[in-house]
Amino acid sequence: MGLMLYNTLTRTNEPFEPIVPGKVGMYCCGPTVYNYAHIGNLRTYVFEDLLRRSLEALGYDVRHVMNVTDVGHLTDDADEGEDKMEKSAREMKRSVWDIAAYFTEAFFDDTRKLNVIPPTIVCRATDHIPQMIDLIKRLEQRGYTYVAGGNVYFDISRFDEYGRLALLDRQELKAGARIEVDRNKRNPHDFVLWFTRGKFEHQSMMWDSPWGRGYPGWHLECSAMSLHYLGEQFDIHCGGVDHIPVHHTNEIAQSEAATGRKWVNYWVHAEFLLMDSDKMSKSAGGFVTLGTLEDEGYEPLDYRYFCLGGHYRTQLQFSFESLNAARNARRNLNDRVVALQATLGGQPAPAADWDGPYAKAFLRHISDDLNVSRGVAELWGVVKDGELEARDKLAQIAAMDTVLGLRLLEQAMAAVQVDADVERLIEERGRARAGRDFARADRIRDMLGEQGIVLEDGPDGTKWKKVSRRV
RNA sequence: GGCGCCGUACCCAAGUGGUAAGGGGGAGGUCUGCAAAACCUUUAUUCACCGGUUCGAUUCCGGUCGGCGCCUCCA
Secondary structure, eight states: OOOEEEETTTTEEEEOOOSSTTEEEEEEOOOBTTSOOBHHHHHHHHHHHHHHHHHHHTTOEEEEEEEEBOSOOBSSSSSOSOBHHHHHHHHHTSOHHHHHHHHHHHHHHHHHHTTOOOOSEEEEGGGOHHHHHHHHHHHHHTTOEEEETTEEEEOGGGOTTTTTTTTGGGSOOOTTSSSOOOTTOSSTTOEEEEEETTSSTTOOOOBOOTTOSEEEOTTHHHHHHHHHHHOSSEEEEEEEGGGIIIIIHHHHHHHHHHHSSOOEEEEEEEOOEEETTEEOOTTTSOOOBHHHHHHTTOOHHHHHHHHHTSOTTSOEEEOHHHHHHHHHHHHHHHHHHHHHHHTTTTOOOOOOOSOSHHHHHHHHHHHBTOOHHHHHHHHHHHHHOSSSOHHHHHHHHHHHHHHHOOOHHHHHHHHTOOOHHHHHHHHHHHHHHHTTOHHHHHHHHHHHHHTTEEEEEETTEEEEEEOOOOO
């Protein structure tokens, strides 16, 4: 069954056809490492992970490239703003390099906790300055640049297709609506490819270039690195919707001007997470991180499950009430999968089976522009099915979870690891109950409860299971 | 001002030109020393509002009201 993907370039759902059969080149805009990622940022990375896992489930060999922006990102783009890295470094009294290393690590800690598969290649902007300089040279040779006030600019008037992705030609742009127009620019939408020294004081990350010592413009790195790692044409480029009008628009201009050909086939954008009917903003401060959630007693995968509840192209309303619902749902799900695994009596979890009816339906929904909430409904369907054998259920669950990434089987296997001491205590409690020594029986149950072992007395005797800690 | 998106039960959230997935929460029941769990049942005659097209619209079109995003920091 073919994958349909919504392509921002055409604003329609299109059948996905890779350039090379069976292989997918995918570039995702990564974090700017001057602060922790907030959960809104993280939603996008969970979405990208979902896309990657879906492609793999459909049999594609995915080359997933993600950048880490560790330089040259201004608080505004008007040649006036402060460099975010420098600002953060000053505030934390550390070097920009330390800041970058620290927050890069923090970012990957978060994504690992969210069970996001690491990209095939992670590339740092500062490791690819030569590629960026080469790209500017190519643009210069083809006549797409001009130098003004010490900076090298991209001249959008030379690129006819400029703004197609964002439908900019259909907009009456209010240039300078929010910031001062850079007087060096011939067109308000021209953007800087290379900044030279002297623009800002105390700029510590600088490199030599044909245009003077300085540093690259923000958009340049994504073009330079994606061209470097994925070639002059590749399949998918992802990012948040906020990147459509400027960042991705400029990336397209740079890349296609340099190569003279179409660059990316499918542009796929994730919508925002909203906080109190407002988008969550990193720069505005007061944002919620994964650490905040953990401090509140949530597990990272609760947040992943929460993200899976909505479609990636619709704004998702965050609230602790909703996150609670997600946590409860995931606990129920985990408990049920543990119960299924327990019936296998210590045998390993069955291998993923995509041929079952639920798994098939799941894949059909996922293929429909990643309709994951519908997919999750199929997961519940198989879990609650009254006819299927536990083994069949688990095999289909295993298949679906390769896409959902909820670690369902791993947790189930861990939970059913029988601890001899626990078994012994249960037997002891059984004897106490038989002797109607309920005080002693309850004491044992409480003790086990503290270890996350829950007992359930039923007609067939006492069952027990390990559950996630109830906070 | 321009461009784009959205408005579904108590909450989150899918979806379709032919009569509303799923989860959470709530309610009732079975079971039980108690509890928990499990299981069963139940929870939108209705999809912001008003018109239009249609045999039929929540789904298409127009308008109104409300919300959100973008228009050079943002995932």
